[in-house]
Amino acid sequence: MNLLGSFLIACSMYSAVPVPQVAWTEERMRRVLCFFPLIGAGIGLAFVLAYELCRLAGAGPLAGTFVLTAVPLLLTGGIHMDGYLDVTDARRSYASREKRLAIMKDPHTGAFALIGLGLYLLIYAAAVSELTREAVRLMPAVFVAERALSAVSVVSFPAAKKEGLAVRFSEAAGKRGVLVCAAVYLAMSLAWLLLAGKMAGLACAAAVALTFFWYRRMALREFGGVTGDLAGCFVQCCERNGVLLLAAVSLLQG
Numbered sequence: 001m002n003l004l005g006s007f008l009i010a011c012s013m014y015s016a017v018p019v020p021q022v023a024w025t026e027e028r029m030r031r032v033l034c035f036f037p038l039i040g041a042g043i044g045l046a047f048v049l050a051y052e053l054c055r056l057a058g059a060g061p062l063a064g065t066f067v068l069t070a071v072p073l074l075l076t077g078g079i080h081m082d083g084y085l086d087v088t089d090a091r092r093s094y095a096s097r098e099k100r101l102a103i104m105k106d107p108h109t110g111a112f113a114l115i116g117l118g119l120y121l122l123i124y125a126a127a128v129s130e131l132t133r134e135a136v137r138l139m140p141a142v143f144v145a146e147r148a149l150s151a152v153s154v155v156s157f158p159a160a161k162k163e164g165l166a167v168r169f170s171e172a173a174g175k176r177g178v179l180v181c182a183a184v185y186l187a188m189s190l191a192w193l194l195l196a197g198k199m200a201g202l203a204c205a206a207a208v209a210l211t212f213f214w215y216r217r218m219a220l221r222e223f224g225g226v227t228g229d230l231a232g233c234f235v236q237c238c239e240r241n242g243v244l245l246l247a248a249v250s251l252l253q254g
Helices: 002-014 032-057 061-076 079-091 097-105 111-128 139-156 165-172 175-197 199-223 228-253
Strands: none
Touching (some): 002 032, 032 139, 061 079, 061 111, 079 111, 111 228, 139 228, 175 199
16 A cells, blocks of 8 residues: 555656545655656656557647647646756856755746746757657657656755755655666666667667766756756756657658
């Protein structure tokens, strides 16, 4: 029952899918991050299904592009995009570390966040429009891997603040269990990328890894550690970079 409760908490926290509400007990919180990548698996499957339904319905390239761009945002409720926008605002302020952390906590949306959102969606949609059917089928592995690595960062990176959701999940999580689960998810994702995509899959895995190393360096240097917003920002950046890489491969193979 506690495992089911942990899964339901993960769904309610990291997705917009309605699920029964359960108490956030200490035992359930220990395993929430272990289920985080499963949310990515569901989003990845929905991404592939949306692509196939658009093909079946005879949708034009523009409609298909907009649908696939919207699917991850609709299913997550924009929780990770919110982190991306907060981090964009903070980084573009070029202020002190303390000021950047304060900007991320501010509920108001700044101009740089809006500009960042527009550019993100344009770049993402442009990349999606170039994806082949084979490339689309690799995306579930990206959705899983990025969330596994995000969970790793929450339990392994220093915390930038003494409070917040990232701190709460980090303190409540069983670190060893999260790392073991993340390793399993990452191995499965890599296996899928290599078996289904061969060189394209290997390049995609490299893009995910490089994004993670950039994220760690950026978070520690500019913020002193990880926050929930930074973890969400990484998910969005990794997703975008994965789509861009697969779009580039699709163009080269076309």
